[in-house]
Amino acid sequence: xxxxxxxxxxxxxxxxxxxxxxxxxxxxxxxxxxxxxxxxxxxxxxxxxxxxxxxxxxxxxxxxxxxxxxxxxxxxxxxxxxxxxxxxxxxxxxxxxxxxxxxxxxxxxxxxxxxxxxxxxxxxxxxxxxxxxxxxxxxx
Amino acid sequence: xxxxxxxxxxxxxxxxxxxxxxxxxxxxxxxxxxxxxxxxxxxxxxxxxxxxxxxxxxxxxxxxxxxxxxxxxxxxxxxxxxxxxxxxxxxxxxxxxxxxxxxxxxxxxxxxxxx
Numbered sequence: 001x002x003x004x005x006x007x008x009x010x011x012x013x014x015x016x017x018x019x020x021x022x023x024x025x026x027x028x029x030x031x032x033x034x035x036x037x038x039x040x041x042x043x044x045x046x047x048x049x050x051x052x053x054x055x056x057x058x059x060x061x062x063x064x065x066x067x068x069x070x071x072x073x074x075x076x077x078x079x080x081x082x083x084x085x086x087x088x089x090x091x092x093x094x095x096x097x098x099x100x101x102x103x104x105x106x107x108x109x110x111x112x113x114x115x116x117x118x119x120x121x122x123x124x125x126x127x128x129x130x131x132x133x134x135x136x137x138x139x140x
Numbered sequence: 141x142x143x144x145x146x147x148x149x150x151x152x153x154x155x156x157x158x159x160x161x162x163x164x165x166x167x168x169x170x171x172x173x174x175x176x177x178x179x180x181x182x183x184x185x186x187x188x189x190x191x192x193x194x195x196x197x198x199x200x201x202x203x204x205x206x207x208x209x210x211x212x213x214x215x216x217x218x219x220x221x222x223x224x225x226x227x228x229x230x231x232x233x234x235x236x237x238x239x240x241x242x243x244x245x246x247x248x249x250x251x252x253x254x255x
Contacts, residue, residue, distance in 0.1 A: 033197060040198040041172035043165070045157060094197070096216060099204060107152050126157045128164070 006120040007053055013112050017090055020105065026098035032077045034092050037130065038069020044129040046086040047113050049122045051132055057084045064139040066130040086129070087113060141210050141240040143247045149207025150251065159255040166248045169202050173211075173245075177238050180218065184230055192230065193222035199237075208244065211237065 033040055058081045061072030073081040079089065091106050117124040153162050176195040183191030196219030203211035214237055221230050 040194070041168065041176065041202055042198070043168060045161065094201075099201075103149065103152055103205070107156060110156050126161065 003052070003056065003120075006049065006116060006122060007056070009116055009120070010049065010053055010113065013109060013116070014087075014090060017087070017105075017109050021090075024098055024101055026093035026101075027095040028093055030077065031094065032074055033094065034089070035071040035074040035079070036069070037071065044071070044086070044088050045126055046088055046129050046132070047110070047117065048125040048127065048132075049117050049120075050086045050113065051127065051129070051136075052122070054081060054084045054086065055136065057081075060137055061133060064134040064137055066134045066139075069130065071130075072133065088129075141214070141236055141243075143240075143243050144208075144210055145247060145251075146207030146209055149205065153205070163252055163255060165202075165205060166252055169206055170245055170248055172198065172202060174241055177234060177241065180222075181234055181238070183222075184226070184234060187226075189222045189226050192226070193219050196220075196222055206248070211240070211244065 034042070037043055058073070063072075065072040071079075073079060073085075079085055087106065087109055091102060091109070093102070114124060116122070150162060153165065176199050180192045180195035183189065183195065196215045196217075199215035200212050200219055203209075203215060214233055218230065218233055218237075221227050221233070
């Protein structure tokens with residue numbers, strides 16, 4: 001199986017997640033705090049396939065971003081790659097009423113994505129997003 | 141504040157990213173915890189509630205990932221109070237968080253050693 005099949009399956013996983021989220025209805029305040037990793041002491045971790053999926057559909061950022069600590073795809077306070085964003089971005093909401101649901105939901109969908117790697121023969125890595133993107137740019 | 145850790149949160153992290161992920165998240169948290177508390181205390185002294193809110197928000201979720209519910213709940217309260225203009229509960233809450241740092245640091249370092 002090639003990448004198109006893997007990406008189609010990944011989109012199916014994301015669609016299943018969207019269905020679950022629409023039932024939970026977590027509130028997004030659109031504060032973009034979740035995209036300003038360094039400012040809030042957070043990190044975004046993702047799988048190698050999700051990073052490949054993102055970069056198969058979106059351009060690499062123009063400059064390294066690990067030092068700034070802000071997602072390079074944040075544009076005017078909104079996600080500039082919303083259709084191709086990673087599981088961590090899809091699942092994270094500040095809503096305190098949703099907080100207890102988040103981690104189990106993440107584990108469940110992460111396991112499906114990890115299994116997708118195995119089934120499609122994609123090398124699996126779990127990487128910190130900004131460092132991994134910078135590495136693709138050739139920045140050590 | 142007592143160190144109560146939700147072991148399932150760490151187990152979950154281990155299943156997702158192995159011991160390396162736990163180690164890195166703990167390192168990040170241990171660097172952030174005193175810094176955020178310090179920033180919040182400075183915000184309290186200077187009446188900068190936005191800084192206090194930001195510190196609370198940061199600690200709330202990073203503590204929750206590591207199963208540190210006691211910190212996460214206090215940080216959430218801090219964020220809420222600061223978002224609503226502060227109040228007399230902020231200072232004792234921050235003192236509580238500040239006083240608990242050594243115990244939580246010891247606990248997390250123990251977790252790292254056991255990985």
